[in-house]
Amino acid sequence: MTPEMLERTPMLTADGVKLLERMREHPDAPRFNYITGDRLRHDDLGALDFFRQALNSDRGPRTNGPPPPAILQRVVSWRRLVPFIASRVPEGLNLERDWLAIPTSSRSDLALAPWNFVPDNEPLDRLIIYRTAGTTGHPITIPHHPMAIRCYEPLIEFALGRYNAKPEFDGNSAACFLIGAQIRTYTYAAILSAWNGAGFAKLNIRQTEWPHEGSQQRYIAEMAPKFLSGDPISFAEMMHLDVQTQPSALLTTSVAMSPSLKKRLSEKYKAPVIDWYSMVETGPIGYACPHGFGYHLLPHDIHLEVLRDDGTQAAPGERGEIAVTGGRNPFAPLLRYRTGDFGHVDYSPCSCGDPMPRLLDLEGRVPVLIRSSDGTPVSTVDLSRLLREHPLLLHEFIQHADRSCELTLRALPDASPDKEKIESDLRRVLGTVPLEIRFDPTLGDRQDGKALPYRSELMLEE
Numbered sequence: 001m002t003p004e005m006l007e008r009t010p011m012l013t014a015d016g017v018k019l020l021e022r023m024r025e026h027p028d029a030p031r032f033n034y035i036t037g038d039r040l041r042h043d044d045l046g047a048l049d050f051f052r053q054a055l056n057s058d059r060g061p062r063t064n065g066p067p068p069p070a071i072l073q074r075v076v077s078w079r080r081l082v083p084f085i086a087s088r089v090p091e092g093l094n095l096e097r098d099w100l101a102i103p104t105s106s107r108s109d110l111a112l113a114p115w116n117f118v119p120d121n122e123p124l125d126r127l128i129i130y131r132t133a134g135t136t137g138h139p140i141t142i143p144h145h146p147m148a149i150r151c152y153e154p155l156i157e158f159a160l161g162r163y164n165a166k167p168e169f170d171g172n173s174a175a176c177f178l179i180g181a182q183i184r185t186y187t188y189a190a191i192l193s194a195w196n197g198a199g200f201a202k203l204n205i206r207q208t209e210w211p212h213e214g215s216q217q218r219y220i221a222e223m224a225p226k227f228l229s230g231d232p233i234s235f236a237e238m239m240h241l242d243v244q245t246q247p248s249a250l251l252t253t254s255v256a257m258s259p260s261l262k263k264r265l266s267e268k269y270k271a272p273v274i275d276w277y278s279m280v281e282t283g284p285i286g287y288a289c290p291h292g293f294g295y296h297l298l299p300h301d302i303h304l305e306v307l308r309d310d311g312t313q314a315a316p317g318e319r320g321e322i323a324v325t326g327g328r329n330p331f332a333p334l335l336r337y338r339t340g341d342f343g344h345v346d347y348s349p350c351s352c353g354d355p356m357p358r359l360l361d362l363e364g365r366v367p368v369l370i371r372s373s374d375g376t377p378v379s380t381v382d383l384s385r386l387l388r389e390h391p392l393l394l395h396e397f398i399q400h401a402d403r404s405c406e407l408t409l410r411a412l413p414d415a416s417p418d419k420e421k422i423e424s425d426l427r428r429v430l431g432t433v434p435l436e437i438r439f440d441p442t443l444g445d446r447q448d449g450k451a452l453p454y455r456s457e458l459m460l461e462e
Contacts, residue, residue: 008037011193015171019199023174023189023223028215030203034186039126039146040193047147048194051328052154058300062357063347064316066099067303071326078333081119084109085335104311104323104336108444110281111140111393112413117332118143127331130280131388142280143331151328152284153194155298156251159287160227162354163272165249167226171197174223178202178253179230181237182379183429198226205237217243229276232257233369233377235265247271253278277362279339281332282324286359291351294343294358302326304357305336306345319344319361368454370399373431380454386425391415394444394453401457404434410443 001017009016024032040048058070066072072095078085088103089095095102110117118124130144160166169175171191175198180187182204189201201223203209205216221244229251230238250265250273262273275288277295282302286295297304305313306320314320322339343362350358370378380397387395394410407426411417419437426435 005037008035008039009191009193010037010039010041011197012037012191013171013197016191016197019171019173019197020189020191023199023201026219026222028210028212028219028222029189030187030209030215030219031211032187032189034188036188036190038150038190038193039128040150044147044150045194048150048154051151052157054300055154055158059354059356061347061349061355062297062303064313064345066096067325071301071303072096074326074333075335078119078335081121082117082333083120084113084116085333087116088335100313102336104307104338105334106338107140107281107340108393110142110332114141114143114332119330119333122330142329144280145330148283148327148329150194151299153192155284159251159274159276159284159298160249162287162290162352163249163274165227165272167248169195169198169226174199174201174225176200176227176229177220177223177225179228179234179238180204180379180381181206181234181377183382184385185381199223201225205234205241216241220245227251227271229253232261233379236261239265239268245269249274251276277341277359281337282327282334282339283329285322285324285339286362289350289352289354289358293350293352294346294360295362296350296352296354296358297356299328300356301328302334304345304359306343307336307338314344316347317344322359322362368456369458370397370430370454370456371403371458372429373403373433378429382429383426383454386429387422389425390417390422392417396443396452397454399433399456399458402434403458405430405436407435407437408440408443409437410440 001012001014005012023029062068075089075095079089093101126145128144128146130142175192175195180203185204187202187204187209189199192198192200210216224245225247227247227249231253235250247269249271250269252273252275257273257275266273276284277286278284284298285302287298289296303325305323306318307323308314308320319342322341322343324334324337324339327334341362343359346358346360368380370380370383372378383397391412392409393412396408398406409417423435423437
């Protein structure tokens with residue numbers, strides 16, 4: 001156990017080292033290309049347990065209007081310490097009465113000046129930098145905190161429990177494998193201290209990442225993770241490879257899954273498939289209602305609104321853009337943050353028994369199939385990774401049925417992106433498909449509507 005290992009995983013034990021070695025040195029292990037850890041400390045465990053308890057005790061009905069008192073109190077404290085929020089909430093404003101007078105915010109605010117979201121008194125010794133994948137907008141860099149990320153574990157526990165999936169995590173087995181299917185992505189194995197030292201691995205299921213034919217199938221089957229997470233395209237590829245495993249549940253990430261694919265996955269793996277609505281900026285927002293009635297608000301410490309284009313609050317049942325206030329990332333507290341996703345909120349009681357409101361008709365996270373000139377599927381994450389190397393604020397990529405593509409870009413202020421270099425980079429994954437690139441300084445402006453980062457006229461093949 002080296003000092004570097006303890007820096008990344010302060011609570012690492014001898015058993016954890018053995019499990020890491022088993023995951024990394026298995027004869028069929030993938031070519032892991034990254035090393036990371038949970039950075040969870042012993043003194044974090046109490047706060048994590050408190051959050052776990054509050055997930056249950058603080059659930060209750062919500063109403064359309066301003067946030068509940070606990071979240072309003074947090075906004076008051078932020079106003080004194082967070083430069084961005086101080087600029088939006090003047091002293092003396094009655095938050096409960098004048099909530100709708102507060103301007104909304106967006107990923108542009110976070111992308112252009114992330115330092116303005118950091119409280120003046122927040123110690124920086126645990127600051128980590130998190131990049132969004134860019135599946136639903138141009139990638140941005142977000143200051144983050146290990147505890148905010150580790151709160152995912154209790155949130156996942158709650159969602160799994162609502163489907164009667166209650167796996168037991170221990171230091172001798174893998175808790176979860178996150179499955180991806182990309183040209184290039186970070187892959188690694190790690191130990192999750194919050195789950196008794198159980199293992200975790202982020203995998204790329206493409207054959208180029210594995211040592212032998214069939215390594216994916218053998219590795220996943222022998223490691224037997226307690227549950228799986230991934231996006232629909234990755235899960236579809238896993239099923240195509242006929243991976244044999246018995247997870248307690250499959251948790252979808254990033255995008256919504258079609259009913260037919262969900263049915264096939266559930267039948268093959270004899271486990272519930274749980275849709276999960278989350279963003280890097282906000283953390284998890286909702287989980288699919290077990291009775292099929294939308295997405296229940298998952299964490300107790302965020303407030304949802306539905307907004308019209310002009311920023312006014314939509315009436316109950318009226319569709320609009322979802323905005324979030326609150327969260328648990330101390331380096332990026334959010335105030336009326338527009339997610340770029342659309343739906344409406346139902347505050348009425350639900351037959352499943354969860355009293356939290358539900359998001360219905362959620363529109364935003366849909367699988368987008370892009371193909372290169374030779375027909376190979378191209379992940380939107382791979383496209384985003386290439387685009388993030390250029391000084392861009394927003395992008396909108398469209399592939400037509402004949403595989404021709406259009407890319408509209410909005411540059412960062414005072415930046416001059418190299419159009420030829422952008423095209424050259426994209427050709428590495430798209431091949432020779434017809435590609436038109438243009439710049440639009442108004443892309444994403446409210447009067448012009450929402451900028452959808454990816455669209456395709458091709459059908460997702462299941």
